[in-house]
Amino acid sequence: MPGAQVWAVLFFAMLLCLGLSSMFGNLEGILTPIRDLQLLPKWIPDGVVSAGICSTAFLIALIFTLGSGNYWVEIFNTHVGSIPLLIIAFFEIVAVIYVYGMKK
Numbered sequence: 001m002p003g004a005q006v007w008a009v010l011f012f013a014m015l016l017c018l019g020l021s022s023m024f025g026n027l028e029g030i031l032t033p034i035r036d037l038q039l040l041p042k043w044i045p046d047g048v049v050s051a052g053i054c055s056t057a058f059l060i061a062l063i064f065t066l067g068s069g070n071y072w073v074e075i076f077n078t079h080v081g082s083i084p085l086l087i088i089a090f091f092e093i094v095a096v097i098y099v100y101g102m103k104k
Contacts, residue, residue: 027053 030053034040040049063072 023054023057026057 027050031046031050034049035046063069066072
């Protein structure tokens with residue numbers, strides 16, 4: 001097919017943009033509660049906190065690129081995404097009901 005390389009480049013550019021936008025959303029989901037709850041001192045710039053969170057996420061994600069990456073994915077899929085997620089969701093619902101009340 002003529003021009004197949006162009007479409008391949010566009011496809012991988014699209015994947016890069018999707019990954020970056022997902023990372024921005026996840027980063028803001030972590031940074032906003034940290035800022036709102038004032039967990040860190042005010043003299044620490046937001047850029048340093050963002051760099052720290054991105055570096056931590058990078059180091060955790062680096063585990064999945066090793067030779068045993070499939071094993072780690074299976075462990076995370078089995079243990080992280082099931083019961084703990086349900087427990088966290090349950091306590092979030094209880095907290096919302098406690099704060100706002102059942103009538104609202």
